[in-house]
Amino acid sequence: MPEPLTRNQIAWRVGRDVPDGSFVNLGIGMPELVANFLPEDREIVFQSENGILGMGPRPEPGEEDEELVNAGKKLVTLLPGGSFFHHADSFAMIRGGHIDICVLGAFQISETGDLANWTTGNDALPGVGGAMDLVAGSKRVFIMTTHNTKGGDPKIVKECTLPLTGKGCVSTVYSDIAVIDFGPDGPIVREKLDGLEFDELQERTGVPLRLANDWQPLEAPALG
Amino acid sequence: MPEPLTRNQIAWRVGRDVPDGSFVNLGIGMPELVANFLPEDREIVFQSENGILGMGPRPEPGEEDEELVNAGKKLVTLLPGGSFFHHADSFAMIRGGHIDICVLGAFQISETGDLANWTTGNDALPGVGGAMDLVAGSKRVFIMTTHNTKGGDPKIVKECTLPLTGKGCVSTVYSDIAVIDFGPDGPIVREKLDGLEFDELQERTGVPLRLANDWQPLEAPALG
Amino acid sequence: MMNKITGSLDEAIADIHDGAVIHVGGFGLAGSPIDLLHALADKGTRDLTIVSNNAGVGRVGIARLLYNGQVSKIVCSFPRQQNSTVIDDLHREGKIELELVPQGTLAERIRAAGAGVGGFYTPTSVGTPLAEGKEHRVIDGKEYVLELPIHADFALIKAERGDRWGNLVYHKAQRNFGPPMCMAADTTIVQVRQVVDLGELDPEAIATPSIFVDRVVEVPDPLSERVLVAEEEKQANA
């Protein structure tokens, strides 16, 4: 079994698939890493659903402003060209189909691209935030995730057993061992780790996969 | 028959009923005159449905700006404290019940306060503008009108025969001979011209009127 | 690099095709993208559906498209203005389809298209001919009609300043239909008086964020409806 990608490497790999000039929303947690690994020759604009377009990195010490936080409530900055708007306008932007790509984590993804990522069902206190809006409205939904749970169960499953975030919304899953596109023909493996046999990938996945004719090895530079 | 009020006098009379601190939308045409005759000790803010709050009078020569027009497409100004917003926000303001008073003209008003004021039904080219929105959303709808048509027909009628602008929306009719409130008990005359007999007023009106116990004479200064 | 600045009016509208549905900003003279509209008139595109508050005056702006016979349908709230003879004539002669929509319903239907709202209930027009044939519903004791979004293939908008990302700042009542229409079209084309560098626009005053705009073309001295109509009248009287 070849070495799976690290979180940073998955983020790097996702970054390759974000075209120049895209408007992108990064979910809280692992997806936030994508901002650190974008190709330098591309100009990507980040939306934060609390009302920011053109969000920049965390502020330098002394530049912090408590009224400028991102969706994860962390302090951020605004880039030249950025703008502010209120929540109803922000979600009009999201729900109206204007976000090119949103990148989210997942608990489960079904064969038909259903996503479960907001509650394990037995949370003492559930919270949904903007996840359901993002998957309903974004042109493409990228999922960043380990391919299997810590217990070894597949995250790509026949039917989600956890409460759904949205139905048929997932475009592509970027896992630590493969890149899998979801479409009308079911999940198709576009990339897998060099040296990872298709059978082993299939074994670690809960639904039948197909290997794209033009599949490529999944590679990423050493990033820690 | 005493002298009926002029258009300016009706405007003056309407102005008396606009409380200090009101947000007011004045319809195109005769209602625009109200702005000229407000009590000087009151601060009234005018909304124009094309996206202005705090609209001021026509510009001084040399101060014209073609991008600053009112709902009648006439050049206006903005007062200190004024603001601009887009059409969807402007009509959210109107339809959401935030305008205290709108003042409109009328072809017909029914006994139950239905209003017909947007088309005579045989217009070559009808136009509705914001009238239906204003009557649906304003807290109070004031109507400025001559009491009778040029042909002598009553404008206050049992049922409107012209296409409606809104149902049960009229609060008060300010005519050239009377002030009549519309409510659950039907039209009640609050003021009539000094010297105008109730019977004559009734005769010039298409529905049964009642005279308020505390009715007052309808008076206005000479304004031309 | 994101660069939405387009070199010319003709280039900006090059892909507007016969049969397109077009949101056209403006309220009377304010915010009317006359330069874009006249480029479209010159291009000769036909069978257009125009969604706009007014229908133009004289032979200027939308009225020029109408006069040229380029428009098959118009969706608007107030087609009649002083000197709106072109639409008057076309309507009388049955040469154009007119969908009359209350002004607030028009704005909200456009916003709905931009905001992903599938439909909404409004009290406006209940009991009037404009509600006929529409679904009625009582919610919380009040009667509403169901209104559906109005999406467009293109939006033609005028703003004051724009940058290469597509951010827009408007000037006074020019704003009118700009922000909702920019949201509600597949391709949004904007004429601005001035293109500025990224970061020059006040982020608190950007009424249309970059994401809603596809092309920005600089027109430093935009055509004026008032001036053009006055010229027309002068010629007609000469």
Next chain:
Amino acid sequence: MMNKITGSLDEAIADIHDGAVIHVGGFGLAGSPIDLLHALADKGTRDLTIVSNNAGVGRVGIARLLYNGQVSKIVCSFPRQQNSTVIDDLHREGKIELELVPQGTLAERIRAAGAGVGGFYTPTSVGTPLAEGKEHRVIDGKEYVLELPIHADFALIKAERGDRWGNLVYHKAQRNFGPPMCMAADTTIVQVRQVVDLGELDPEAIATPSIFVDRVVEVPDPLSERVLVAEEEKQANA
């Protein structure tokens, strides 16, 4: 004369009554009207319904009202945050009613209340537990759920600057729920860092026009969630 400037926090919230429904602005620390909320905590008003994106952290802001037992119901999208132990406990013990709403649906339902929209169809939440029991409808081939407006008796909002008419300018991401909530309450109460003279605010950057605001109270040095939570933690560890 129109003068919405109110002398003190206590005066500004004096008529908030037991059982009131309150829209509370803010997203995490940004835009949270903590000074107004703490005045309300001191006043001891009870049986409140709070509509807000979050439920506060530590014992600050909304969390203080919760800790005091002043809140019977909360409508929000994301109650759980780091250090949101008060709502965690109340929810586990069944001492509070929680209505969980997707963030965009929450914002749009509030806007609907302010805009006179009786209800709207959104694709968000279709196929999820949060759509259960709601009317579903297919429009133009796409499935939607019907969502209804959320109106409030009061709104508590934080903005940067305000004037005596009630115009508001926000600071950066502080804007969040301010504009829609200001529209959607019978009485809108705003704490601003600075009261300015009429005409000082840029009319193009006024995100909440005067008509939506009832009271403005100046709080030049507003309480900071970050500072207060840090102090609480220091005390707890002492």
